[in-house]
Each structure stands twice: as C-alpha cells, then as structure tokens.
Amino acid sequence: MSQCLKPTTNHNGSPPAEAFAALVMRLNAVTALSEVIELSVHGAMDLLQGDAASLWLTDGDSRQLSCRYQTDDPVRLRCSGTAILPLKVGCVVLGVIHVHFRARDPHPAPEAIAYGEAIACQCALAVERATLYEQERAARSEAEARAEHFQTLISIISDGVTVVDGRGEVILRNQRSAEITGVTGPDPVSGEEYPCPSVLGPDGEPVAADQTPVGRVLRGDTVRDEEIIIRRHDGSERSVIWSGGAVRDASGAVALAIISFRDVTGERQLEMAKDQVMQVLAHELRNPLAAASGLIQLVAERYRTADPGWVEEHLRLAGLELARLDGLTNDILAGYQVSQGRLLLTLQPLDLADVVQKAAAQYGWGAPTHRFIVEFPAEPPIRLNGDARLLTQVVGNLLSNAFKYTPPEGTVRLCRTLEPGAVVLRVEDSGVGIPQDQLEGVFRGFYRATNLQGRPGGLGLGLYVSRHIARSHGGDLWAESRPGGGTAMCLRLPLDGPGPGLAT
Amino acid sequence: MARILIVEDEPSIGLILSEVVRGEGHEAVLLANGAVAREWLSRSAAPDLVLLDLFMPGVNGRELLSFMRSTPGLQTTPVILITGAVPSGASFPPPGSYQSLLTKPFNLCDLATAIRDCLPPGARSLPEAAGRD
Numbered sequence: 001m002s003q004c005l006k007p008t009t010n011h012n013g014s015p016p017a018e019a020f021a022a023l024v025m026r027l028n029a030v031t032a033l034s035e036v037i038e039l040s041v042h043g044a045m046d047l048l049q050g051d052a053a054s055l056w057l058t059d060g061d062s063r064q065l066s067c068r069y070q071t072d073d074p075v076r077l078r079c080s081g082t083a084i085l086p087l088k089v090g091c092v093v094l095g096v097i098h099v100h101f102r103a104r105d106p107h108p109a110p111e112a113i114a115y116g117e118a119i120a121c122q123c124a125l126a127v128e129r130a131t132l133y134e135q136e137r138a139a140r141s142e143a144e145a146r147a148e149h150f151q152t153l154i155s156i157i158s159d160g161v162t163v164v165d166g167r168g169e170v171i172l173r174n175q176r177s178a179e180i181t182g183v184t185g186p187d188p189v190s191g192e193e194y195p196c197p198s199v200l201g202p203d204g205e206p207v208a209a210d211q212t213p214v215g216r217v218l219r220g221d222t223v224r225d226e227e228i229i230i231r232r233h234d235g236s237e238r239s240v241i242w243s244g245g246a247v248r249d250a251s252g253a254v255a256l257a258i259i260s261f262r263d264v265t266g267e268r269q270l271e272m273a274k275d276q277v278m279q280v281l282a283h284e285l286r287n288p289l290a291a292a293s294g295l296i297q298l299v300a301e302r303y304r305t306a307d308p309g310w311v312e313e314h315l316r317l318a319g320l321e322l323a324r325l326d327g328l329t330n331d332i333l334a335g336y337q338v339s340q341g342r343l344l345l346t347l348q349p350l351d352l353a354d355v356v357q358k359a360a361a362q363y364g365w366g367a368p369t370h371r372f373i374v375e376f377p378a379e380p381p382i383r384l385n386g387d388a389r390l391l392t393q394v395v396g397n398l399l400s401n402a403f404k405y406t407p408p409e410g411t412v413r414l415c416r417t418l419e420p421g422a423v424v425l426r427v428e429d430s431g432v433g434i435p436q437d438q439l440e441g442v443f444r445g446f447y448r449a450t451n452l453q454g455r456p457g458g459l460g461l462g463l464y465v466s467r468h469i470a471r472s473h474g475g476d477l478w479a480e481s482r483p484g485g486g487t488a489m490c491l492r493l494p495l496d497g498p499g500p501g502l503a504t
Numbered sequence: 505m506a507r508i509l510i511v512e513d514e515p516s517i518g519l520i521l522s523e524v525v526r527g528e529g530h531e532a533v534l535l536a537n538g539a540v541a542r543e544w545l546s547r548s549a550a551p552d553l554v555l556l557d558l559f560m561p562g563v564n565g566r567e568l569l570s571f572m573r574s575t576p577g578l579q580t581t582p583v584i585l586i587t588g589a590v591p592s593g594a595s596f597p598p599p600g601s602y603q604s605l606l607t608k609p610f611n612l613c614d615l616a617t618a619i620r621d622c623l624p625p626g627a628r629s630l631p632e633a634a635g636r637d
Contacts (some may be wrong), residue, residue, distance in 0.1 A: 283559045283588040283589045286586075287517065287588050287608060290517055291516035293609040294520035294610070294612060297611070298520060298523055298524075320518055413567045
C-alpha cells in the first residue's frame with residue numbers, strides 16, 4: 001500500500017511519537033469537517049515528510065471518491081512516489097489520504113507503514129466525528145426551522161391548535177386555543193394552571209375521558225369535523241368543531257396528538273336567535289291576526305240576533321287588533337330598513353297636531369281602561385318638515401308602550417313643550433318604570449327590560465326604529481324615569497328644517 | 505254543561521274563546537297566565553277541558569301542561585293547545601300529552617268541533633265545583 005514513508009522525523013524535527021500525539025490533540029480540538037480535513041492532510045504530510053498531500057472522501061452512497069483538499073499539485077512538484085492511506089473506521093472506508101514524495105523509497109519499513117496507518121486511523125476517526133457533528137447540526141437546524149415554521153403557522157391560523165404529548169400533557173397551544181378553552185396561563189391569584197376545560201357532547205351531556213378529543217387521538221383515532229361543547233373553568237361554554245390526528249414514533253406508539261378546533265358558538269347562537277325571532281315573529285303577528293279574525297267570525301255568526309252594542313264593541317276590538325298588526329308590520333319593515341342603513345323618509349310640511357291626533361286615534365286602544373290625557377294646545381300650530389307616516393308610527397309606538405306598561409286605571413299623558421328651534425313631545429306613563437341602568441338599553445332591537453313580570457308582548461322593535469326615525473328627522477328620542485314611578489318618553493323634533501317651521 | 509278552563513294572555517283571544525265556549529253551552533273560566541292557572545288548578549275541582557295557550561309570560565303552556573300531567577286528578581284532563589308559534593322543537597310539548605292542537609289564526613267552527621271532540625262523554629253536566637273562582 002505505502003510506497004514511500006519516512007517516519008523518522010517530521011518537518012519540524014519533532015520525534016514521530018510526539019508529533020503524532022500533537023496531531024491527535026489538534027484533531028480532537030476541532031469539530032468542523034473542513035478544518036478536520038485540512039488538518040489531516042497537513043498532519044499526514046508533515047508527519048510522513050511528504051511533499052504534497054490530498055484527502056478524498058467517498059461521496060454518499062455512490063462510493064465514488066472526490067477530492068476534498070489538496071496541498072499542492074504532485075505532478076508540478078515532480079513527485080514520483082505516493083503513499084495511499086485508507087481512512088477506515090472499523091470495516092468502513094470513509095476515503096483515503098494521498099501523501100506524495102519527490103524521492104522514491106521502494107521498500108518502506110513495516111513500522112513506517114504502521115505509522116502511516118495509525119495517522120490515517122486518527123484522521124478517519126476525526127473525519128467521522130466531524131461528519132456526525134455536521135449531520136447533527138444540520139438536523140438540529142432543520143428541526144428548529146421546522147418548529148419555527150410550525151409555530152408561525154399555528155400562530156396565524158384562525159383555528160385553535162393544541163399539541164399534547166403521549167402522556168396527554170399539553171406541550172403547545174396557540175393564542176386562539178387559549179382563548180377558546182379559557183386556559184390562558186396561570187391563575188393570577190393562586191399561580192396554578194387553570195384545570196383543563198371539561199368536554200360535553202353536542203347534547204350537553206358530559207363525555208367520558210377516553211372519548212374527549214385528546215383521549216381519542218391518543219388512542220390513535222383520526223377525527224374530522226366533530227362537534228363538542230367545551231365548558232371552561234369559569235363555567236362559560238363554547239361550541240367547537242374539532243379535528244385531530246396522531247404523530248407516531250418509530251415504534252408506532254402515539255408520540256403527539258395534534259388537535260385543531262374552530263369556535264362555532266356565534267353561529268350556533270345566531271341559529272338559536274333566528275329560531276327564537278321566527279317564533280316570536282310568528283306568535284306576535286298571529287295573535288292580532290287571530291284576534292281580529294275570531295272577532296269578525298263571531299260578529300258574522302251572531303250579528304243578526306246580537307245586541308248592536310255587542311256588535312260595535314267586537315268590531316271596534318277587531319279594528320284595534322288590525323291596527324296593532326299594522327304597527328307590528330311597520331316596525332318590522334322599518335327595522336329591516338334601519339338594519340340595512342336605508343330608512344327612506346318622504347318629507348313634507350305637516351302639522352304635528354295632525355300626527356298626534358291620528359296616532360292617538362289609532363294606538364290609544366288602552367284608553368277605555370286607562371286615564372288618557374292629551375295636552376296639545378292648538379295654538380301656536382307646530383309645523384315642521386317630516387314623514388307623516390313614520391312620525392305617526394313613532395308617536396303610536398310611544399302611546400302603545402305607555403298603555404302596555406301601565407296597569408289598568410293608570411294614567412298616560414301626552415304633552416308638548418317648546419324649545420328654541422324644537423318641539424319636545426312627552427309621553428308619560430304611571431307604569432312600572434324602567435331601571436336607571438336600562439334607560440338606554442330599551443332602544444336596542446328585541447330588547448326587554450328585566451324588571452317586567454312576564455312577557456309584555458310585541459317584538460321589542462318599536463323603540464329601536466322610533467329612535468332611528470327621530471334621528472333621521474334631525475331630532476332624538478330618549479327615556480327618562482319619572483319621580484314617583486313611571487317613564488317619560490321624550491321625542492324632540494327640530495323646527496328649523498327646510499320647511500316653514502313654527503308659525504308664529 | 506261542562507266547565508272549561510281557558511288559559512290565554514291575549515285579552516281579545518281570551519274573549520273569543522270564552523264566547524265560543526259559552527256559545528257551545530258550557531261554563532268558561534278565563535285565566536290570563538300560567539301561574540294563576542296552576543294556582544287555580546291546585547285548589548279547584550278538575551275542569552272537563554282546558555284550552556291552553558302555549559306561549560305565555562311566566563309559567564308558559566308547556567310548563568302548565570307538564571304540571572297537569574304530573575298532578576293526580578289532572579293527568580287525564582283533555583287539553584286543546586292553542587299556539588301562534590311554529591309547533592316544533594324542544595319547547596313544544598311531547599305528542600300524546602295533549603288531545604288537539606289549534607294554530608292561530610283559527611276557524612271558530614274548528615274550535616267548536618275540537619271542543620265537542622275532546623270533551624269526555626260524561627262531561628255534559630257541570631261537576632260539583634269546590635272552591636271555584
């Protein structure tokens with residue numbers, strides 16, 4: 001194998017053993033493969049007193065040798081002898097070191113061959129170690145990059161993602177997961193982690209531990225789009241759709257369970273709210289319809305023999321029920337227009353007294369059982385520019401509410417006051433009143449004050465659309481609590497619109 | 505003559521139901537909500553028939569029906585449900601717990617027929633009522 005070896009002294013004149021030990025120490029001190037290769041080539045060349053050297057490594061699985069480092073061109077130096085030292089670790093040949101010599105020695109001593117092989121062996125170990133280091137560094141760097149990609153991915157997606165290890169311990173969860181499950185970190189008081197949220201089925205029944213998302217995925221199930229309810233540590237519940245799958249280790253055991261979930265609570269609440277609205281709508285519209293229809297059927301059956309007063313009273317009641325139906329449909333239509341941002345006004349000069357009179361006639365249905373006082377002086381006439389139909393609807397809603405929330409024998413009073421450039425219409429009742437903290441809430445759609453015993457009827461849209469109508473006219477509508485009980489609804493309308501305004 | 509309890513929170517509809525019941529020759533007891541009706545049922549002799557509005561404030565028709573079906577003496581009292589809502593979902597009483605269903609708006613002839621069909625054959629005379637309103 002070796003054709004020319006001179007192991008007696010190296011270029012520095014050091015004894016071979018010392019020089020060998022120094023090379024081993026230097027090889028042990030470096031981990032980068034390129035440094036190990038360079039050091040091996042120069043070390044072998046120096047120790048064997050060669051004139052040029054190169055290192056070749058097998059290239060992956062192809063077993064082809066490729067040159068990784070060369071000190072000098074042996075042809076240019078006119079080298080005539082070469083020692084070829086295999087880089088062997090055990091039975092595996094990693095490559096070779098060539099050491100070239102100008103002088104040719106056809107008979108190297110056996111100890112010289114052994115010396116060369118010993119050097120190559122140390123170089124081979126260093127090369128293998130450096131290669132492993134390099135592979136490990138590359139693998140770690142790739143793993144870190146993948147972890148970072150994964151972190152970025154789960155932080156930007158809108159679904160909650162939780163990763164648990166094979167024992168069921170959470171090792172990663174994104175912000176959305178924390179929000180949905182309510183596990184956002186240690187309890188600020190006790191410092192303890194919040195307990196895991198409990199899992200309920202879509203029917204609200206508790207789910208056994210091995211049937212929870214974590215339990216099922218750890219058991220090896222792959223799940224797609226199943227619905228559960230998560231009850232958080234504070235008792236609140238979220239409806240979620242979840243999917244999950246397991247990552248297995250080399251032995252096939254589940255190492256990780258990855259679970260993603262989407263919060264559909266809003267969608268479920270919306271569905272329920274829509275159902276409820278449809279039920280309320282059907283009920284509220286059908287009641288006056290059924291009443292008017294029933295009253296008219298009674299009259300049709302009995303008018304021939306009945307007392308004229310009885311007929312008149314039943315027809316009057318039927319008319320009031322139809323007016324109620326008309327008011328509800330107007331509120332629904334106006335509520336829809338308001339929600340779409342396109343409530344259309346047909347402005348025309350009008351006398352507010354006409355509006356009040358019409359609304360009082362149409363909606364003052366509680367009058368027989370209540371005291372109904374209208375204090376609306378004819379002089380001075382109040383003229384303004386407005387939509388007569390919508391303003392009648394507003395005043396009608398205020399009167400209808402006042403009667404609805406005032407017990408029989410109570411008083412409803414309608415009066416007006418003049419302000420600079422505006423008129424304020426007040427509808428006062430002697431009903432249960434509205435709690436101070438709910439005076440604004442009553443203007444929200446479908447709102448019901450919480451101090452009412454039972455359901456007073458209606459859709460809860462009247463005040464919502466009435467305020468929009470008032471504001472569309474440049475005015476406002478607000479509620480005031482009256483000292484001693486009852487509510488005053490105040491409608492302010494400007495007189496300085498494009499119309500003729502207050503006639504003086 | 506039978507005694508028929510009407511539980512209805514809408515005054516006009518309560519009036520119509522009472523007039524139809526009286527027109528059929530029976531006695532009408534009109535109560536405006538479920539809580540009052542439950543109170544009345546607890547201390548009065550069982551009526552021969554109940555006309556029950558489903559959607560009412562406070563104790564609603566479903567709750568009152570459930571109370572009746574778990575109260576000795578009222579378990580077999582016939583009930584005609586009257587509703588303006590869509591008859592479906594968990595808020596609706598289970599089938600079999602009532603004898604007839606009328607959806608608002610209803611035809612007065614259908615109401616009279618339902619009353620005749622649901623009254624027990626023996627309820628043609630007014631029962632001796634103790635503690636009646």
